[in-house]
Amino acid sequence: MASSSLQPPPASGATSAAQTTIAAHGRVTRTRVAVLECLLASHQPLNHDQIAADLAASGEHHDRVTVYRALDWLVDRGIATRVPGKDRAWKFEAVRHDGHRHAHFHCDACGRVLCLETIEPAIAVALPAGYRLDQAELVLHGACPACNDGRAAR
């Protein structure tokens, strides 16, 4: 039953992992695929501007509103998730297939949101009987290693 390393390698061919995932949930559009590929490639949650910049860097034009809609669609389908960022601006990241959840660290000094892959919110385990958990967010606030170092050096 232990299905280890089921993740397919990043495909650059005809059908990417992003395309397959989207096709399983609905209509495949260019922007949905591009946005999901961008999230899958990132090791940190990205805000809308970062995603738009990434897409622009790939040389393809994606309408701003279309990118917003694609993000909403991905979140609605449970393919991506929202992470609270600075100033109520959401950040987005791809949901892992293995149901892995992890905590996020919000640096109040530089505003970055970092994934703490090794810290798993234990909320799901502590939930009383009868509840079904769809989403859990654990966001820690403080200073990231880079900012904390700078402070200590002063």
Ligand SMILES: [Zn+2]
């Ligand atoms: Zn920082």
Ligand SMILES: [Zn+2]
């Ligand atoms: Zn994360």
